[in-house]
Amino acid sequence: MNNNMKKAYDYEAILDYCKSGGKSDQHLTKLQEDLKALRTLIYNCQTSYHGIGTDSSVYKAYNKVFYHIGEVNDNGSGTPHGLWYNAYGVKTLFNMMYYNASKDKEQDNDDSILYGGYR
């Protein structure tokens, strides 16, 4: 934390970490790319190996895999769930941290102007 910061944490570091293109963004982006790729790969697996209709054990297992990969919207039935929904929660957390750190920085800047840089 530099000497001008009034808050008891390094909001510049939070901003840098959680900004678009920052480390958290890179990791969340990679997770999304891998989740998208996994869906395609599971479809490929089912094309290669499948049972008949919807009664087979393997159909039910594939369906559970898709369920736990998940989705954010309920699309009118059920609730959001699975990895996509969990990833959305992570994105929301990172964005909240970024937002609050930016507000704290702004507040400090405003106070510095108001008090002539001394407080």
Place this chain on the structure above:
Amino acid sequence: MISKYDSMFWDDAEAKARKAANGTYTTWSYDSDRALNDFTKAKEKIEDIKQDIAEIGNDFSNLKALYEEFTGYNESMDNAFSQLNQSVEAVSSYMNQVFNDALEDVNARAQEDKALVTEIGRLSEMLSNTVEND
């Protein structure tokens, strides 16, 4: 003036998409030229996702350290990390069930189709690697 909201990348269309297994197949099928390759790629991708989640766990640890006296997000970060891990373990578990079903099916049908006999060994080897990795 800084921006209060610097949006991270988010694939909204993919996140909102509802995907399900194909339930319209009218015949059993095991494509021995492709299945093992497809299974292996899916297994590797699940491991990639576990690594992605571990990286996000590191992000949370780093952010907790940066916040120090501010612990308002700690519980939310712990819950998010726990839920990610639970979901990927469920994906891994059900995919292992697919592999086990394949082994069982191929084993049963190899009695009639000798071309499938070699698949039993290959599938068994992949499955034993899966168990070891888990």
